Amino acid sequence: MESIRIVIADDHSLIRQGIKSIICQDQGMEVVGEAADGLELLQLLQGREADMVIMDITMPGMNGIEAMGRIRELYPDMLLLILTMHSNRQYFYHSIAAGAHGYLMKEDSDTELLNAIRTVCEGKTYVSPQLSQEVTDEMIAAFRDRQRVPLVRLTEREKQVLQMVVKGYTSKKMAEILCLSPRTIDHHRASLLKKFGMKSTVDLVKHVLRNSIVVPE
Amino acid sequence: MESIRIVIADDHSLIRQGIKSIICQDQGMEVVGEAADGLELLQLLQGREADMVIMDITMPGMNGIEAMGRIRELYPDMLLLILTMHSNRQYFYHSIAAGAHGYLMKEDSDTELLNAIRTVCEGKTYVSPQLSQEVTDEMIAAFRDRQRVPLVRLTEREKQVLQMVVKGYTSKKMAEILCLSPRTIDHHRASLLKKFGMKSTVDLVKHVLRNSIVVPE
């Protein structure tokens, strides 16, 4: 059982020291390098063999998100753990999209850091409980918002047409399917726009999809 | 400062006893009634004054989700805390949709119960950390699935135009904003349709939204 070789990237040397001292307490892991920004980190990785990078998002020069992208290309097996003070969910989403395996907050406890490292090493994803809570809260808020959308009463034809509009059909195609004049379809489409208070088909489709008024497929 | 009056609904008397004993340890809250199913709970609420209901989802007769719906109608200010052994996310989503203010797991610690009660009383939403983690993991999985969508490389202009197409702008409006000829906008729109293999704007918008290629708003 070899120990986990970790590289730390953070523009504050104090933070790097802190992380190092916590990691050193555990026999199963060691710090094999330090960098102050993304570019330095990439240079460091060329020389050293490492299993995991613990990095901040906001760094001068090349930021963490960009550096992660490069690392994913050059070393696909590298484990990436974000350790940041940003509870901003956008940062989190971007990190996940960029391929992060874990997202930890600097406010989290020391044991959480060791937890996160071990979890990520097992191939699982680690998310700071704090942020996890926020993501859930955001989901709940979106869920409740949906319940509040004013109810619009649609006729049978309008429902049929709306379904097909969302599928991307043209009025002509719908007219063929329903054996009607394209003009009739146009009328129903106009009604739909008016009833939902939308000014274009794009807005209509976005609205009904976001509010689950029609189910895609 | 009056104490929080709580009614417990669970079909297992043992669970009810457990909840009661935990709540009794806190001076700020008291149990003012117990019920073994949804119907019993509704009858109970007619007589007693209460601030909060702590209830399970699966109960004989009327289940928790249904009971919650009725309670929301009859007593809109009643606080609803779900305490269940189900980590199933569907139960969670249904509970939130039915108007639950908190969702706690029976596996959570005693102090979590007291935490949850206090959090809900403050008007906030409480979600069991365990479940919160699951919801986040599910979101990450969905996020990563989306990343698997074949990568389409867009130019800067195309990104700008796509952003505005999703906003529902017409080519003319986009041309004004970007100080370009509408023809140029049309060209970029055609490129976008071709690159993504879509045949209409509606399909394009659906595709990029579903796959988070652009972020709405």
Add this chain to the structure above:
DNA sequence: AAAACAATTGGGGGAATTACCTATTTTTGA
């Protein structure tokens, strides 16, 4: 029974989008 209303069916016209061309200038990558 007459009036009012909603749903469905259409037409005409103008604006917007798409398709299929061409062409110049600038930027970028190998």
Add this chain to the structure above:
DNA sequence: TCAAAAATAGGTAATTCCCCCAATTGTTTT
């Protein structure tokens, strides 16, 4: 440095979308 790609823009035709309006049918209200 040389070729490819991107950004710019024009032309034309076909299609599609969005707005005005009107006729028909059935239901509900007065």
